[in-house]
Amino acid sequence: MARLAPHAARNLGRRLPELIADEPDRFAATTLRVGPLLACFARQRIDAPAAAALREVARERGVAEAIAALFEGEPVNRSENRPALHTALRSDLASSAVARAAHAQAREARARMAQQIDALRASEVTDIVNVGIGGSDLGARLTLEALRELDPGRFRVHFLSTVDGHAASHLLRQLDPARTAAVLVSKSFSTRETLLNAQVLREWMGADDRFHAVTANVDRARSLGIAAERILPMWDWVGGRYSLWSAVGFSVAAALGMEVFERLLAGAAQMDEHVRRAPLEANLAVRHALVAVWNRNALGYDTHAVLPYDARLARLPAYLQQLVMESLGKSATQAGAPVPCATGPVIWGGAGTDVQHSFFQSLHQGTDTVPMDFIGIARADHGSPVQHRALLANLLAQAEAFANGAPGADPQRAYPGSRPSTMILLDALTPESLGALVALYEHSVYVQATIWGINPFDQWGVELGKRLAADLDTAIDSPESAADPITRALIEALRQRARPG
Numbered sequence: 308m309a310r311l312a313p314h315a316a317r318n319l320g321r322r323l324p325e326l327i328a329d330e331p332d333r334f335a336a337t338t339l340r341v342g343p344l345l346a347c348f349a350r351q352r353i354d355a356p357a358a359a360a361l362r363e364v365a366r367e368r369g370v371a372e373a374i375a376a377l378f379e380g381e382p383v384n385r386s387e388n389r390p391a392l393h394t395a396l397r398s399d400l401a402s403s404a405v406a407r408a409a410h411a412q413a414r415e416a417r418a419r420m421a422q423q424i425d426a427l428r429a430s431e432v433t434d435i436v437n438v439g440i441g442g443s444d445l446g447a448r449l450t451l452e453a454l455r456e457l458d459p460g461r462f463r464v465h466f467l468s469t470v471d472g473h474a475a476s477h478l479l480r481q482l483d484p485a486r487t488a489a490v491l492v493s494k495s496f497s498t499r500e501t502l503l504n505a506q507v508l509r510e511w512m513g514a515d516d517r518f519h520a521v522t523a524n525v526d527r528a529r530s531l532g533i534a535a536e537r538i539l540p541m542w543d544w545v546g547g548r549y550s551l552w553s554a555v556g557f558s559v560a561a562a563l564g565m566e567v568f569e570r571l572l573a574g575a576a577q578m579d580e581h582v583r584r585a586p587l588e589a590n591l592a593v594r595h596a597l598v599a600v601w602n603r604n605a606l607g608y609d610t611h612a613v614l615p616y617d618a619r620l621a622r623l624p625a626y627l628q629q630l631v632m633e634s635l636g637k638s639a640t641q642a643g644a645p646v647p648c649a650t651g652p653v654i655w656g657g658a659g660t661d662v663q664h665s666f667f668q669s670l671h672q673g674t675d676t677v678p679m680d681f682i683g684i685a686r687a688d689h690g691s692p693v694q695h696r697a698l699l700a701n702l703l704a705q706a707e708a709f710a711n712g713a714p715g716a717d718p719q720r721a722y723p724g725s726r727p728s729t730m731i732l733l734d735a736l737t738p739e740s741l742g743a744l745v746a747l748y749e750h751s752v753y754v755q756a757t758i759w760g761i762n763p764f765d766q767w768g769v770e771l772g773k774r775l776a777a778d779l780d781t782a783i784d785s786p787e788s789a790a791d792p793i794t795r796a797l798i799e800a801l802r803q804r805a806r807p808g
């Protein structure tokens with residue numbers, strides 16, 4: 308990354324508007340379109356020589372070869388010695404036997420999922436509860452919220468993720484046990500939150516025949532009494548946070564229909580096709596990733612805001628928090644050495660225009676620069692053109708204000724500008740464009756990981772907390788068994804305060 312330093316110094320020494328003014332065809336040169344999605348990088352603080360240097364980094368780090376390896380099912384998840392074949396869930400682009408077999412398995416699982424959904428449709432079930440957490444929750448939630456205009460209303464879908472009993476009791480108060488089905492989504496079928504919530508639902512429903520499961524651990528699901536014909540597969544070659552495209556999308560397919568689910572997959576497949584075939588310089592995922600690497604390593608920005616200007620995408624920042632931070636929150640390389648530079652940034656954000664009235668002040672005038680991804684939708688799905696015009700005007704105004712700033716004699720009223728952003732525009736929010744958008748981020752994460760030499764498909768960092776929580780579950784009732792003195796004292800404090808009166 309050292310070679311980026313002179314480019315960084317040059318770009319940081321100039322205001323963003325000057326940089327833009329210097330390159331008359333900057334919009335065309337920095338904008339790429341893939342299907343229903345257009346991304347413009349003109350407002351990143353990167354001049355043409357810096358962009359060329361970044362492409363050189365990508366070449367040296369073997370990004371093109373790594374993309375081929377991903378699609379062909381090579382064991383790119385080295386710490387677990389597995390492929391990461393989420394692309395095979397939606398695309399048939401690979402020629403290797405392992406990728407083709409994965410694709411065939413995915414199709415077969417979708418056919419079984421369609422049958423189960425048909426049976427549910429024919430039943431008296433009115434409500435479906437998706438029980439799962441992390442990757443077994445966020446993707447389906449995001450999709451159902453984003454595509455809610457397409458919901459014919461046959462089922463109400465609910466999500467139960469946290470182990471907090473308030474969530475379960477609040478939800479169950481609204482439901483009829485005789486008309487509720489549960490989909491237990493857990494790749495491992497060992498996630499404590501999911502198993503406890505499943506138990507709560509089981510006791511409340513008093514029957515097993517409306518329990519479905521999606522898991523790679525079929526034996527465990529069977530041992531908990533779920534019939535084999537209602538268990539849909541997951542595979543160790545799909546990471547939880549990359550699994551929306553599998554039967555983990557059960558509740559999406561149930562609520563919106565298989566046809567909509569297939570369209571979501573087709574949108575992702577269109578992005579796959581582009582990423583697989585486009586040369587580095589015209590590859591949208593590579594460009595998105597190189598901008599992220601530039602902002603993190605060359606310019607030193609350590610957080611990144613995701614700002615969808617569409618209420619239906621309000622969950623996108625949360626979804627991307629898991630995708631990016633669980634994938635790129637690593638400080639050791641795949642070879643076990645310390646990573647010599649900063650890796651994934653903190654991802655945060657929220658939907659416009661609400662965020663303009665909460666944290667935007669800090670983004671405009673705060674001491675830290677936060678690079679941003681704005682996401683706008685050209686065509687709305689409501690009948691109020693006035694409101695949509697106002698939304699788009701706000702989106703454009705904010706991106707412009709961040710880039711150009713405005714001078715002021717009074718420093719308290721001056722806008723520094725030069726705050727970088729990418730503008731991603733979808734023609735409309737459709738299953739295809741959502742699929743393409745999510746796939747773009749997946750591929751960008753993979754390219755970033757390739758450049759940093761880290762594994763984006765494991766998450767060892769979350770295991771320690773899980774282990775400790777299992778131990779402390781007992782210690783809450785017998786504090787003397789807690790090894791850590793501060794934890795022991797905190798348990799005592801909790802116990803004292805938990806006593807009624």
Ligand SMILES: O=P(O)(O)OC[C@H]1O[C@](O)(CO)[C@@H](O)[C@@H]1O
Nearest residue numbers: 440441442443493494495498547
């Ligand atoms: O699907 P499972 O195995 O229940 O795991 C749920 C989530 O837990 C994690 O392991 C850690 O949060 C995520 O990676 C995963 O998506």
